[in-house]
Amino acid sequence: MSNQISDILQLADQAIATDTEAVLATVVHTEGSAYRKPGAMMLICADGQSVGMISGGCLEPHIIKKALWLTRNGPVVQVYQTGEDLPEEGAAKTQAVDDIEFSIQTELNFGLGCNGRVHVLFERLDTARAYLETIRQVRQTQQPVTMATLIRSQEASHPVGLHVQLTSDSNAVQVASANNITADCDELINQAIQSLSAKYVSAKHSANHIGSGLTQKPTEQKPTDFATITSVAQQDITQPVQTQWLVQQLQPQKRLLICGAGNDVQPLVRLAKMQDWHVTVIDSRSHYATRSRFMAADQVQCVALEDTQTLLALSQNAAVALMSHSLTQDRARLQVLLANPPLYLGQLGPKYRTERLIDEIKQAYQGDVNGLEQGIDQLYYPIGYKLGGDGPEALALGVMAQISAVMHGKENTLSASINAKEMKHASQPKAASDRRYKDRWAAQ
The missing domain is CATH 3.40.50.720 (NAD(P)-binding Rossmann-like Domain)
Incomplete structure (x- = not known):
């Protein structure tokens, strides 16, 4: 969890109390050089307030300006390219990119010279509210939680931004967001969730846990992971569907x-x-x-x-x-x-x-x-x-x-x-x- 979590939770409470529209922006994947790691968050309110950072300050002005518009139809993942500078005149600063067998995403080239790509999930506060509440509970109870967030799927009906809490019992996964899973994609999503649970929280696969337990001596481990899961529907076994997930070990405050x-x-x-x-x-x-x-x-x-x-x-x-x-x-x-x-x-x-x-x-x-x-x-x-x-x-x-x-x-x-x-x-x-x-x- 990022170092502005307290401020984000406080502003979220304020936005809910005043019925102010807000958007949670979360880094869900990075490629190459990136200032912030997956899991970094930023909250943008319609009244102009914002807290948190998902970059070194380079992407924030654009995100503050576009967050509400980007989420007008629901959660969305935006890709920001921090490569070389583009020509000052004559060259378009946005381009559509086919993201390797997945749905077309919009990629924005900011010409920052960092030579990286930052994937950001945007979701309205009413959708992300339960996820933020899970973070608050982790801080209050001092008990870590493993969360998985759907960030991309080959199946268009899958709800990007779905947050699920993984448990050792793959049949007892709790949905930790306001998203609803439709009956059509329920089977594929459940297969993916069971695979994630087996890999990251099952006692039989303890070596794959991300993060370190509270009572263990700290070790150099990734607090997040990027997972690609292949699922097959029984009614059409010839068409496997891949989904990509951000898996996080939500840890209490140090x-x-x-x-x-x-x-x-x-x-x-x-x-x-x-x-x-x-x-x-x-x-x-x-x-x-x-x-x-x-x-x-x-x-x-x-x-x-x-x-x-x-x-x-x-x-x-x-x-x-x-x-x-x-x-x-x-x-x-x-x-x-x-x-x-x-x-x-x-x-x-x-x-x-x-x-x-x-x-x-x-x-x-x-x-x-x-x-x-x-x-x-x-x-x-x-x-x-x-x-x-x-x-x-x-x-x-x-x-x-x-x-x-x-x-x-x-x-x-x-x-x-x-x-x-x-x-x-x-x-x-x-x-x-x-x-x-x-x-x-x-x-x-």
Whole structure:
């Protein structure tokens, strides 16, 4: 899900409440270079309001202008080509293209030089409302959902824009949109849905799941997939029908728990919220953990050091940053979290300070030492990448960069941009910003 989901849901609620016409535009497929990935959304209202982005700002003016007109007869997929510039005069800027055995689509060449194609599904809000509601439920319940959206079919009667929720029981697929399937295409659509369910959510095909489970360590996996399904009607087995689908693993908001409510936490909260993360700030000092100091955070709580149950509940399926500047607080929180590692755990402060805390925790620990060692191996300290700069904002940028890389499974695949002068590649930021406790012993 894109980073403007909160704004899209809010504007959708406003449009429904005021009975304002609106169109949801969703990237459903890309070819070549594209600024946004499949699943990116934008909501356009008839009163001129819009939120979200489906490109770097290049396609949005056209989309805002044409969205309502494009959907006058129902949902439609539009293809935008971001190739080389067209001549300024004399050349048409639109062309019809036969999209490989499927129905003719309109392709618009924007001459952006990106050499890609972006397929965008346009649907009125009354059609997309149930789909958006499913996204809202995923965020509220913290339970991921696998969705499939029909984006193209060889059969003209198939409803483009049909959203279905895939389940492990292929016979219990729930339609998550306002589209109605006609009796004529019901058999072919059901065949396709059963095939998608078997491939993406069946326990027998778990290796084909897209995205990563909430309780698993993040891995580099695609949150979306593009599937082509061939179905055959019993009354005409000589005429197989192909359908193309966008398959999405709708995941809950990524969660960040910050233990410590100092002033340097404020820019980290703002930066995480800009990316649509759910952010909780806790501190055992009531005069620090106040709503007035962290207006952007989703939750601000005063949590006693002895309240380990609340700490564990808040850290479940979350990234945790320990930033209290207090040895007492950090020691208490770190001991609990090393024994129960979250998806990411980072400790602020110099290397020797964190190793002192670890030594003290190990000496006093009475539980399973092996379990504690596993947590230590997963600890990032000092927290964040060393990106340069000074002050809380620079720290927040480095911390959020590291957390984002780890949570998206990109930690070991980071690469530098190609430098025109040196033409060198770097695998990831310097190791000094990502030291682990075990490195100290490996060097001895």
